Amino acid sequence: MLIPAYLPFPNIDPVIVQIGPLAIHxxxxxxxxxxxFGWWYAKRLVSNSRLWPNGNTPIKVxxxxxxxxxxxxxxxxxxxxxxxxxxxxxxxxxxxLDIFAVWQGGMxxxxxxxxxxxxxxxxxxxxxxxxxxxxxxxxxxxxxxIGLVRCTNFINSELWxxxxxxxxxxxxxxxxxxxRHPSQLYEACLEGFxxxxxxxxxxxxxxxxxxxxxxxxxxxxxxxxxRIFVEFFREPDxxxxxxxxxxxxxxxxxxxxxxxxxxxxxxxxxxANVHTSA
Numbered sequence: 035m036l037i038p039a040y041l042p043f044p045n046i047d048p049v050i051v052q053i054g055p056l057a058i059h060x061x062x063x064x065x066x067x068x069x070x071f072g073w074w075y076a077k078r079l080v081s082n083s084r085l086w087p088n089g090n091t092p093i094k095v096x097x098x099x100x101x102x103x104x105x106x107x108x109x110x111x112x113x114x115x116x117x118x119x120x121x122x123x124x125x126x127x128x129x130x131l132d133i134f135a136v137w138q139g140g141m142x143x144x145x146x147x148x149x150x151x152x153x154x155x156x157x158x159x160x161x162x163x164x165x166x167x168x169x170x171x172x173x174x175x176x177x178x179x180i181g182l183v184r185c186t187n188f189i190n191s192e193l194w195x196x197x198x199x200x201x202x203x204x205x206x207x208x209x210x211x212x213x214r215h216p217s218q219l220y221e222a223c224l225e226g227f228x229x230x231x232x233x234x235x236x237x238x239x240x241x242x243x244x245x246x247x248x249x250x251x252x253x254x255x256x257x258x259x260x261r262i263f264v265e266f267f268r269e270p271d272x273x274x275x276x277x278x279x280x281x282x283x284x285x286x287x288x289x290x291x292x293x294x295x296x297x298x299x300x301x302x303x304x305x306a307n308v309h310t311s312a
Contacts, residue, residue: 040203040213046189064186068179069109073102076175085237087244092164093171101157105172108153109146116145120284121271143180143261144288150176166246166303173253174233180257181226188218195220195267209269217268224260232256248303255296261289 050058076098083089117140118126118133126133154172158165187193191208195215203213233256236242236249243249262285270276270283277283 040201040205041216043191043204043206044189045207048186048190059186060189061183061186064182065109065179068176068182069102069106071178072105072172072175073098075178076101076171079171079175079237079243085243092167097161097163097168098171100161101154101168101172104153104157105150108149108151110149112149112152113141113143113146116142116148120144120288122273125273141183143257144292147292164246166250166299167243169250170237170243170246170248173250174230174237177226177230177233177253179226181222181230184218184222184226188216188222193218194269196269198267214269215267217264220264220267221260224264225257229253229256229260245303247299251296251299251301251303253296254292254299258289258292258296262286262293265289 046060048059048061050060050063052058077095079085080091080093080098081095083091085091114133120142122140150172154168155165157163158168191206194204194206194209195217197212198215199213200215202216204216205211205213233249233253236252265283265285268283268285270285274284277287
C-alpha cells in the first residue's frame with residue numbers, strides 16, 4: 035500500500051521577536067508591510083503622468099499621503115468588525131473582551147474591504163476627489179498586502195484547506211493528523227500576487243485609468259472569483275461549517291456580490307469611455 039506523500043510544515047515561529055510582554059508577529063508585520071507597500075505604489079501610480087489622460091492626474095501625491103491613516107483605520111476596524119459579525123458573533127457576545135485580542139487573529143477581508151470603501155469614500159468627499167479614480171489607484175496597491183497576509187495565515191497554521199492526497203499537501207500542527215490543501219498559499223498567489231500582475235497590466239495599458247472604475251471593478255471581480263475558487267479547497271470555519279446542502283461556504287456567499295459589483299463597474303466604465311469618445 036502506497037502512503038500518500040505530503041510536504042512537512044515549516045514550523046516557522048509566528049512570533050518574530052519578543053521583548054518582555056511586547057511581541058512582533060509575522061501576521062501583524064504582513065499588515066504593516068502591505069499597507070506601506072500600498073502607500074508607496076499608489077504614489078507611483080498618481081505620479082506617472084503617462085497613465086492619465088492628457089498627462090493630468092486628478093489625485094496628488096499629498097492626497098495619498100493623507101489617505102494612509104484613513105485606509106489603515108478602515109482595514110483594521112473593518113476587518114475586525116467584519117470578522118465578528120460575519121464569522122463568530124456568538125463567541126464575541128459571550129466574551130466581549132476577546133474583541134480587542136487582535137493578536138489572536140480574526141480579521142475578515144470582506145469587512146476590511148467595506149471599511150476601506152467607507153474610508154476612501156469619505157476622504158474623496160472631503161477632498162472633492164473623483165472617488166472612482168481614487169479606487170482605481172488604491173485597488174492594485176492593496177493586492178500585495180493581501181498576498182502577504184495570506185502567507186502569514188500559513189505561518190500561523192490557520193485557515194487551512196480541506197483534506198487531500200495531492201503531493202503538495204501539508205499536515206498542519208492545528209489541523210489534525212491529516213494532510214490538507216495549503217489553501218492560504220493558493221489565496222496568496224491568486225488574490226494577491228496574480229491579481230497584482232493583472233491590475234498592473236491594466237493600469238499601464240493605454241489610458242485604462244481614463245475610464246474611472248474599470249481597474250477597481252477588475253480588482254473586486256477578480257478577488258471575488260479567486261476567493262470563490264479557493265473556497266472549494268479551503269476548510270470552512272468550524273463555527274459556521276457548510277451552508278445549503280454541504281458545499282456552500284460563508285466565503286462564497288460574501289464573495290458572490292463582489293463579482294457582480296466588479297463586473298458592473300467594469301461595464302459601466304467601458305460604456306462611459308465609449309460615450310465620451312463619441
